Amino acid sequence: MSRPESVESTVDIAEIGKHFPAPPRLSVSIRKTLPPLPPVLESPRAGTVLNGFPSPPRSPAKPLLKSQEGPRKESPALLMSSFNAACPPPPLSKDPPRPFTASTNAVSFSASFSSAESRRTIKYGTGKLSAVELSPQPSDDPEDPLNWPLWRKHLNFAALLFMVSLIGVMKTVFVSTNSVVAISYSVSYTAAVALTAVPLMISAFTGILSLVVGRIWGKRPVYLVSTLFIFIGVVMNMHVLSSFSQNMAARAFQGLGWGAFETLVLSSIQDTYFRQSKIAIFHAVATATTWGSPLLGGVVSLGPDGFTRQFKIIGGFLPFSILLLAFGAPETMFDRPSVESQTPTATRPRAMWSQVRLTKDAAMEYLIKMKPWSYRADSINSRLILQAPRAFMAPTTALLFAATLLPYASLWSLASSLSLFFSPIPFMLRESAVGALMTGPFLAATAVAATLSISSFPRRFTTTFHVITVVVGTGVASIGILGFGLYVRGAVQMPTDGSASSTGSPWDARFLSDRVSFPVVSFLLAFLGAGSLVLDATIRPVIQRSTAFTSSSLLVALRNTADMQGDLACLRNLAAGIVILGLPNAVWTWDGLKSAAVGIGVVQIVVAGAVCAVWWYYDENVRRLDGRLMGLVDLSILQPQGSFFDTD
16 A cells, blocks of 8 residues: 655655665675584494485585685686585475484484384274274284184184083073982982082182182183083082982082183183174073073983983083183283383284184194193282282172172072972972973073173163163062062962961972962063063173273273173172072971062162162262272372472
């Protein structure tokens, strides 16, 4: 924008020199005051780097800096040569490494180069899952269980699942034959059900011990030793038809072996698979074999060998399971390096799935790797040993135990007492008929376990979903417990003419057996089984929410999830064994059965309501306390160590 000039503001060009004098000219050249150039670096590395870049031509006859001692005329060509020699080279397109004395770019270049080497590459799935980032991230070691080929992962999973299914059959092998055992050995019914309760309680202690030992020396030796105990117990049960004490000793050996497969299989699956569908399969198979075996066990026990025939059949499958474990279940414990300090890159590496051909050399190499013991923790200290036992103190473990205990223990105890109710006069049910009463719990429990584990229910789990699930599970289980007790007591109601005592026991009851509908009994037990499994479906999502809230990394969260779930399984087995031993004495009379059913149902409703209230109002506080008690959150670093003004 221009403005008009006035006469007063006009200055004559000739008068500019008077009004604006020229600045004084320096007597020496400014070029002489510049600092000298750095000396040439003599290190071979710097020389190699500098030799890779061309330098401008320089006249050897003229120095780069010359002193002006007097007036001296030079030709234009000579002036241009000096000017070219004094000017720096033109800038390059990229900033190359320079000598250490000239700049720090060389240092930064080397640092960036080393950091690029330490960057970890994000690994993705293969096939249709090629766009999915793997979680947890496997290491670059081919021996990492997450990097195993699929055939090796599936073989390990099949070996563990086969043994889990056999253990499920062993647990309920006496459900349909308890009355026969009591009569054969001339012992009380409480002693007969002890053959089921004692190994369950023993497995609770060996389970927690397996968690500790597996953390120090690996899971494979624990599996092999546990399999040896199970083998000894099954062989003893095949030849102890005439001795109750030997039968109990055999069951104790089996309980010593059950604990490892109750607590370590979950972590073994997490060690080898990214997706959690295998955990759902494991849960469904364990449920189906546990509550489905009485259906076949009762039929098998009708022969002359009695219940020992069941162990003979189990003993026929056991050698195959032992071979699978010995040659198909390698060690899955693997210490992955910490990657939190490394910067991830988006490069997608090639898949590491190796193409293995079945050759003699490959088979020998595989067998050499299948060592009984191949892992040991780097350092064994009290913190490592107490990792698993600390999960007992977590509030989440206690709340889950309180919410799921009564339906779980009631299902076990009522199933173990079916022979007490329906084997004596006037029902006189054979072993096969008693086993058939477990059809309802088998179908309902298996369906609920498979549906809730495979569906999106665990992924959408929130506090609201949790409370609703606990309420639904408690309602269904209470219907089963109350319905079973009230229906059976009402169906066997004694006549009021005084011909029979109203407190007659199942052993000397005098009433018509056609008043009890056994399909209805099985249906009511199905409600109990379904409600118990609905409550069990909340265990893993709740524990995962807690560990994800307090754990420093995904690997730590997976480890703590396995510890808390294993500890909870041990607590539930211990409590179930105690209830199995105590219920026969409480339901010896029909009125006792009614009182026990009403008491269990009401207490479950009250406990579930209290647990839901705690989770609804104090969910976050519960998870914080989990982290503190398990040693995952150390608040000592938040405490002030001194005043800001306390300076030297």
